[in-house]
Amino acid sequence: EPEVTQTPSHQVTQMGQEVILRCVPISNHLYFYWYRQILGQKVEFLVSFYNNEISEKSEIFDDQFSVERPDGSNFTLKIRSTKLEDSAMYFCATLAGNDYEQYFGPGTRLTVT
């Protein structure tokens, strides 16, 4: 069973539009991560979020991106004005168990046209 679910599973949007990707934890988690994977490439870190604050972000995570936990349960990634190069699979992850093992959600495939 996954520790997190993600919605939508696939989103198609036009360039310049805003998108919000959602991550829903199964149980109460404090740590969240967003990663992305451009088709055929490796998985890249975007941002980590702990106790309702950004704890670490990559150079990819520029001003077009934002994260929040609006209602204490869902965890969202917003892209303000999508570009063609934002097309990728976006994964949410969290920690589970007694160690620091990260578990990934099923992903949202974002296609920007």
Add this chain to the structure above:
Amino acid sequence: GIQVEQSPPDLILQEGANSTLRCNFSDSVNNLQWFHQNPWGQLINLFYIPSGTKQNGRLSATTVATERYSLLYISSSQTTDSGVYFCAVEVTGTASKLTFGTGTRLQVTL
């Protein structure tokens, strides 16, 4: 930043064959995980193995942290083992980001 390299990049096996996938990393790590990305794109946890050896069914993994490498062994491969295998490392602190390797694409044929 840390470099994580995996070999081989591509591997084709006949069902029933054994294989060894390698992950080399350029710096000390606190955490190392192996994942299987299935044909639907999902990342499935295989091992959390910052050091030592673990086994789970037909799969086993060994990490030699002092020599900066990890190995994933697949025995008696099945077609369902096909997909991409990634190792990922955490360099500093705890609960920080994972840096992924470039992956090994495995195809198991009948």
